[in-house]
Amino acid sequence: MDELLSMSIGGAIFSGNSSIEDEIDRLSIKIEEADVHLREKGRDDADGYGWVNLPYQDLTKIIETADWLARSDAIVQIGIGGSALGNRMLVNALLPPFYNELEAPLRRGPRFYLLENSDPATAAAVLNRIDVSKTAFVVVSKSGSTTETIAHFLWVWQIVRDKLGNKAQEHFLVITDPKKGALRKFAKATGCRSLGIPESVGGRYSVLTSVGLATAAAVGIDIEKLLLGARQMDQRLAMRQQTWENPAWALAALNVIHARLGRNMAVMMPYGDGLLAFAEWFAQLWGESLGKNGFGTTPVRALGAIDQHSQLQLYMEGPDDKLITMIDVQNRPGFELPRKIEDDVLREFDFLCDKTLGDLLSIEARSTASALIKAGKPVVYLKIPEISEIYVGALVFFYEYVTALVGLLMDINPFDQPGVEQGKRYIYSLMGRPGYQEYESEVEKYFGICSKFEIIV
């Protein structure tokens, strides 16, 4: 059986004489219970747990829609948080660098842009790069009401309608809740295309639904293989019923143990530019799922080898408050360094000859892990065979699984995000949304406290 992922752990400092094995074994029963709970709730398609079934879904409708999307010259996806980060992660990992700049056939599908942040500079720049009449706009929001997304949508809808009149809706795909919300109403009223997001799947667990898959397939990512990887991971995790055989169980336990010991940051440091956005996707998954009831470890996004020259000093000799995960990749595209150095003045670099840049990156990952372990810092060293659909699908499912398990081990609900709602109410009140006026005075009060200490230079 081909390997999907390997995990090694090292460098942990525990209290007293306790070993990593003892600490993890102590949590075994609770992990088994959490695992059973997760799978049972998944089978029932309970609220929040639906992602467990996504590897087995029927892709027909998504593929049909992707075929339509693929006929456009550019795709602009409008969404934020879980309605964008998964797309960014897939595109970053599975399309060639500078994809939008490539010409066909190297570019396998339409150019792909994301409108996430409510920053007018980015929005204007994207609109300047596309021909509206040859573009498909994909509006993604599970709730159908996220302010940033709706603001972008209203702006784009106006522009497209001004340009294309009653043909405007032919350029829109809405991905939202199958039954409710303003975007669902819009799709019904205009007759534009739409896809549903399963009700039981929350935003940050939705990359393997229409949210992540429709545009991914349109730009040439093999979504069947993504699901195959997720499925294989699911099946392998289900087979491993001992903590020390099951990497998801061991990693979930490890995270809980380190958090209890005050290691309150979870550094995600993949080695390779293609996994940069994986760390960003992980940050939402981890932060929004686990930051509750005073628990939660702060996700920190890092990138190897770049952050060796930026953050590593802190990881090595700063406070012992981090669990550092590194992701190494076994096979990377070849990029041979010179066989021989001709210039005398450069001879001291002979040791680099005959290797590839990929070898260098993996050597850097191993060396950095060793240095951290020597310094007594806890390291999780993950290795995937390559950055391709199967292994990315497997990695995504693995992290969703680990995150949910950590939440259940800590007796928190890993599928809600009540804390985010307060800020949303304040935004609505300041933007004048009816029904939210009462919150304006709260904003004034609390922002007033903050402004009291304003210092101007």
Ligand SMILES: O=P(O)(O)OC[C@H]1O[C@](O)(CO)[C@@H](O)[C@@H]1O
């Ligand atoms: O898909 P929606 O409903 O627009 O939500 C976007 C994001 O906003 C949040 O609700 C809060 O940040 C996330 O959980 C979600 O991924």
